[in-house]
Amino acid sequence: MSVPAELRYTQEHEWIAIEGGTATIGITDYATQALGDVVYVSLPEVGAAVTAGEPCGEVESTKSVSDLYSPVDGEVVEVNEELDDDPGLINAEPYGLGWMFRVRVADGQTVGAGLLSPTEYDALTKSAG
Amino acid sequence: MTSTVRDTPLRMVHERLGATMTEFAGWRMPLRYGSETAEHNAVRTNAALFDLSHMGEIAVTGPGAGAALDYAVCGWPSQLSVGRARYTMLCAPDGGILDDLIIYRQAADRFLVVANAANTSVVLGELRDRCSGGGAAEGSSLETVVTDESAVTGLVSIQGPNGCGLLATVTDLPVAAMPYYAGAYGAVAGRAAWVARTGYTGEDGFEIFCAPADCEPIWDALTAAAASDPDGRGLPAAGLAARDTLRLEAGMPLYGNELGPDVTPYEAGLGRVVRLDKPGDFVGRSALAQRAAEGPRRTLIGLLGQSRRVPRHGYPVLSAAGDRVGVVTSGAPSPTLGKPIAMAYVEVDAGGPFGIDVRGKTEPAEVTGLPFYDRRK
Numbered sequence: 205m206s207v208p209a210e211l212r213y214t215q216e217h218e219w220i221a222i223e224g225g226t227a228t229i230g231i232t233d234y235a236t237q238a239l240g241d242v243v244y245v246s247l248p249e250v251g252a253a254v255t256a257g258e259p260c261g262e263v264e265s266t267k268s269v270s271d272l273y274s275p276v277d278g279e280v281v282e283v284n285e286e287l288d289d290d291p292g293l294i295n296a297e298p299y300g301l302g303w304m305f306r307v308r309v310a311d312g313q314t315v316g317a318g319l320l321s322p323t324e325y326d327a328l329t330k331s332a333g
Numbered sequence: 334m335t336s337t338v339r340d341t342p343l344r345m346v347h348e349r350l351g352a353t354m355t356e357f358a359g360w361r362m363p364l365r366y367g368s369e370t371a372e373h374n375a376v377r378t379n380a381a382l383f384d385l386s387h388m389g390e391i392a393v394t395g396p397g398a399g400a401a402l403d404y405a406v407c408g409w410p411s412q413l414s415v416g417r418a419r420y421t422m423l424c425a426p427d428g429g430i431l432d433d434l435i436i437y438r439q440a441a442d443r444f445l446v447v448a449n450a451a452n453t454s455v456v457l458g459e460l461r462d463r464c465s466g467g468g469a470a471e472g473s474s475l476e477t478v479v480t481d482e483s484a485v486t487g488l489v490s491i492q493g494p495n496g497c498g499l500l501a502t503v504t505d506l507p508v509a510a511m512p513y514y515a516g517a518y519g520a521v522a523g524r525a526a527w528v529a530r531t532g533y534t535g536e537d538g539f540e541i542f543c544a545p546a547d548c549e550p551i552w553d554a555l556t557a558a559a560a561s562d563p564d565g566r567g568l569p570a571a572g573l574a575a576r577d578t579l580r581l582e583a584g585m586p587l588y589g590n591e592l593g594p595d596v597t598p599y600e601a602g603l604g605r606v607v608r609l610d611k612p613g614d615f616v617g618r619s620a621l622a623q624r625a626a627e628g629p630r631r632t633l634i635g636l637l638g639q640s641r642r643v644p645r646h647g648y649p650v651l652s653a654a655g656d657r658v659g660v661v662t663s664g665a666p667s668p669t670l671g672k673p674i675a676m677a678y679v680e681v682d683a684g685g686p687f688g689i690d691v692r693g694k695t696e697p698a699e700v701t702g703l704p705f706y707d708r709r710k
Contacts, residue, residue: 237353240574241370243666243673244641262692264643266369266666267574269692291641295368 205329206233208299212316213325214275219299220319222309227276230303231263231294234329239265242291245272247283247305254280254307256318261305263294275319278307341386342487342545346552350570358450360387362573369574373668376534376579380493380559381571382552389453390486390542391446393464395477398444401464402436404615407598409608413438418514418531421606422598423456428620429594430601432456433586435531437516445482445527445542449588457481463616487548491555491568492538492579494708499568500539502558503551504528508539522547522554533576535583536708578665581674584635584704590646590662591633591676597621600629600678602703631659631678635705636687636698638664638673644689644698650677651688651695658683667705674705 211219217235221228236242244264254260254274261272283305286293294302320328339360347354352363363384365372375381393402399411408421418437422430432452437445448456460479469475491500500508506519506528516529524547532538543551559568577587586592591601598606598621607621638644643664650659659679667674675689675698688695 240353240365241368243643246642264641266578267364269643269645 205237205326206299207322207326207329209322211299212319212321213328214273214319215328216271216273216275217329218273218275220275225309226281227278227307227309228303229275229305229307230298231272232325232329233298234332235263235270236295236298236302239263239268239270241266242294245287245291245294245304247272247287248274248280250280250283252280254278272304274307276307277310279310280305281308282306339387341384342548343384343386343489343552346549346570347384352570352572355573357573358387360450362387363570365572365574366570369572369578370668372569372571372575373578375569376493376536376538376571376575377669378494379566379568380491380496380499380538381569381575382555383490383492383571383576384548384552385488385490385540386486386545386548387450388488389448389450389456389481389483390488391448391453391457391460392480392482393444393446393460393477394442394480395469396442396475397469397477398442398464399438400613401477402444402446403611403613405460405463406434406436407607407615407617407621408436409611410436410438410444412611413444415440416515416517418516418529420514422592422603423459424597424617424621425594426617426620428597428617428624430588430592430596430598431459431594433588433592437527437529439516439518439527452588453481453483485545487543487545489541489543489548489551489555490532490538491541492532492534492571493536495565496536496538499555499558499562499565500528500541503554511539513537522551524551526551533583533585534579535585535704535706536579577663578668581663581665581676582667582669582704582706584676584706586633586676587663591678596631596678597624597629599624600631600633602633628681630681632681633662633703634659634677634679635701635703636661636664636675636677636689637670637701637705638675638689639697639699641666641673642691642694642696643673644675644677644691644696648692649690650679650698651690652683653686653688655688655695658687661689669706676703 259271664675
């Protein structure tokens with residue numbers, strides 16, 4: 205189970221990479237293993253406002269549908285359009301080509317509170333069974 | 334009270350292969366081993382192995398067994414030749430379906446009834462009530478006896494166009510010549526087995542019934558046969574997720590989705606399993622005859638999704654005007670067709686085009702005939 209050291213994580217099995225006020229968000233290797241083959245992903249619109257902890261999309265696999273959450277407050281500035289034609293990228297490279305959307309983090313927000321370190325996330329996946 | 338989840342005889346194989354396990358009908362079963370899409374495609378283009386040891390196997394034996402089963406189920410098992418099988422249903426007196434079954438005639442006075450894992454105890458109870466005794470004295474050789482053999486029967490299935498060739502290398506049975514829905518006793522990997530040309534995938538395949546301790550040797554022998562073929566493409570394992578998308582593409586019903594106690598075979602488009610032409614009474618006859626005469630008020634249709642969003646069990650089917658006219662019974666992305674497919678019950682007089690309410694948004698769907706996929710075409 206891959207848990208890259210440079211990322212942060214959420215309880216909802218998403219990862220977040222923050223650079224210069226922009227957060228890139230996807231779902232973890234653990235999540236893709238639980239979901240199975242992703243067949244469709246519904247991403248928020250570019251320009252949409254997102255709220256930390258609120259659902260902003262859906263990830264659909266062969267057998268199930270899961271909500272996609274935003275881990276931060278902000279405005280969606282980019283979505284991964286490759287996923288329209290090839291949602292399987294999420295399974296193949298959950299941390300790479302399978303990234304989902306980018307958010308410009310709202311000014312003044314302290315990002316980090318509530319996010320899990322790689323060690324904490326790894327422990328979460330193990331306790332989830 | 335703790336509920337016990339049972340492992341199949343192939344538990345160690347699934348662990349070794351890194352299967353994602355799931356609980357199903359009180360059994361720990363492999364859901365998938367890697368990509369369920371790859372497993373599905375392997376069955377369509379090559380072959381794959383399934384552990385189906387969770388299924389129920391009930392023996393009905395005695396000189397009157399055939400006649401007893403004629404009374405118990407919708408079909409006409411006493412008409413089966415030895416070595417033949419038939420798909421049939423066990424119905425309630427009101428015509429509702431209690432389970433769908435395959436019945437194999439293994440000998441003149443021995444029938445093997447294969448039931449869904451979730452319904453095995455119901456089927457066993459009903460067969461005991463409906464078949465036992467046959468008017469003969471208990472313990473006499475004329476008695477019809479119903480025996481639950483599930484605990485002493487394992488089931489390995491090889492499905493896909495290359496399965497027959499692989500199986501032929503490890504069995505003495507002339508499997509290539511075996512007709513569809515036939516079966517025979519023989520040896521597989523030197524182990525005693527009942528081998529039948531049946532399956533739930535829409536491809537050619539064989540179901541191998543054996544002693545639980547022989548499941549792993551048989552599985553390993555088939556895998557080894559595939560590995561030793563330099564031109565072959567191996568023999569992957571396939572789990573319950575692939576089993577479901579394969580049977581859906583093949584238009585086969587699933588108990589709990591298309592079939593249930595509130596549905597007769599007629600609604601499901603399976604009136605052919607009801608043998609009103611057999612002599613004598615059977616459980617559900619008058620209700621089923623009435624439904625046959627009146628015609629069902631709901632009908633099972635196939636739907637093709639027009640977007641990627643998958644219609645799923647329980648989603649409403651809407652008319653063009655937006656009225657609810659039915660409900661989705663099963664839905665999944667179809668690896669073979671490359672779009673979502675679904676089966677749904679709709680009111681018999683409802684006309685298309687239909688939409689499906691997928692979590693609040695109506696997705697258009699095209700009506701199509703069943704099956705979605707036919708290997709002969």
